[in-house]
Amino acid sequence: MALLEVTNITKRFGGLTAIKDVSVAIEGQTITAVIGPNGAGKTTFFNMITGFYTPDEGDILLDGKSIRGNRPDQVAAKGIARTFQNIRLFKEMTAIENVMIGMDTKLRSGLFGILFNLPHVKREEERVKAEAYRLLKYVGIEDIANTEAASLPYGVQRRLEIARSLAMNPKILLLDEPAAGMNPRETVELTEFIRRMRSELNLTIVLIEHDMKLVMDLSEHIHVLDYGQKIAEGSPEEIRNNQRVIEAYLGPGEAS
Ligand SMILES: Nc1ncnc2c1ncn2[C@@H]1O[C@H](COP(=O)(O)OP(=O)(O)O)[C@@H](O)[C@H]1O
Ligand SMILES: [Mg+2]
Numbered sequence: 526m527a528l529l530e531v532t533n534i535t536k537r538f539g540g541l542t543a544i545k546d547v548s549v550a551i552e553g554q555t556i557t558a559v560i561g562p563n564g565a566g567k568t569t570f571f572n573m574i575t576g577f578y579t580p581d582e583g584d585i586l587l588d589g590k591s592i593r594g595n596r597p598d599q600v601a602a603k604g605i606a607r608t609f610q611n612i613r614l615f616k617e618m619t620a621i622e623n624v625m626i627g628m629d630t631k632l633r634s635g636l637f638g639i640l641f642n643l644p645h646v647k648r649e650e651e652r653v654k655a656e657a658y659r660l661l662k663y664v665g666i667e668d669i670a671n672t673e674a675a676s677l678p679y680g681v682q683r684r685l686e687i688a689r690s691l692a693m694n695p696k697i698l699l700l701d702e703p704a705a706g707m708n709p710r711e712t713v714e715l716t717e718f719i720r721r722m723r724s725e726l727n728l729t730i731v732l733i734e735h736d737m738k739l740v741m742d743l744s745e746h747i748h749v750l751d752y753g754q755k756i757a758e759g760s761p762e763e764i765r766n767n768q769r770v771i772e773a774y775l776g777p778g779e780a781s
Pocket of ligand 2: 569
């Protein structure tokens with residue numbers, strides 16, 4: 526059984542069908558890419574898996590159980606974490622505070638403890654902070670732990686989002702254009718890092734990306750969307766040579 530199974534999902538926005546009857550099965554501990562031209566429906570696809578939108582039709586199964594209709598926080602608690610195409614950090618908070626926010630469901634002490642400054646709350650805060658620092662270190666940006674998120678370079682902000690998404694200790698990590706805005710050197714480092722996360726954290730990774738070198742280097746399996754529909758799936762080799770895929774990217778006239 527696939528770890529994550531999306532069956533025949535459709536999502537409409539008024540008259541526009543952003544995703545039409547798309548099915549995708551993802552095995553555990555694999556790296557899968559979802560590619561396609563701008564507006565193909567890739568982010569909408571992620572938004573449905575992570576509970577930001579509910580599909581109009583179809584189902585989403587995690588470990589064989591439907592998570593359709595779950596809220597984003599419920600999906601996250603079940604082990605699916607994500608990053609955003611348009612980075613979503615708390616800009617005025619420091620890097621480490623952004624990661625601590627991602628962990629706050631683990632802060633059990635609650636308001637009562639904070640108000641009365643109880644010693645176990647202090648200990649819990651210290652523990653959360655240490656764990657957040659460990660995550661920053663894991664993604665390689667612990668040196669900027671106390672820097673305000675807004676003032677960090679783009680590539681560092683993307684790594685920070687990954688650190689925050691790991692704070693929930695996910696099984697599945699969805700990355701929406703993780704290399705966008707990165708220079709070639711950062712992109713190569715990111716490719717290595719994604720591979721490392723998969724093996725060290727036993728993660729299942731699904732990524733949306735336009736950088737074809739990254740996609741081809743990293744993915745074991747690729748799904749191609751075009752105008753909301755899945756037009757191909759296969760290995761990097763199969764996708765590279767797929768005529769429909771070439772046409773979707775180049776336009777039919779140029780792909781003869
Ligand atoms: N919340 C929304 N309301 C209306 N239209 C949307 C919404 N989200 C996405 N769309 C539309 O759905 C289509 C697919 O968008 P998106 O999933 O962002 O594509 P991609 O990530 O592949 O570039 C686009 O035409 C986009 O304008
Ligand atoms: Mg998108």
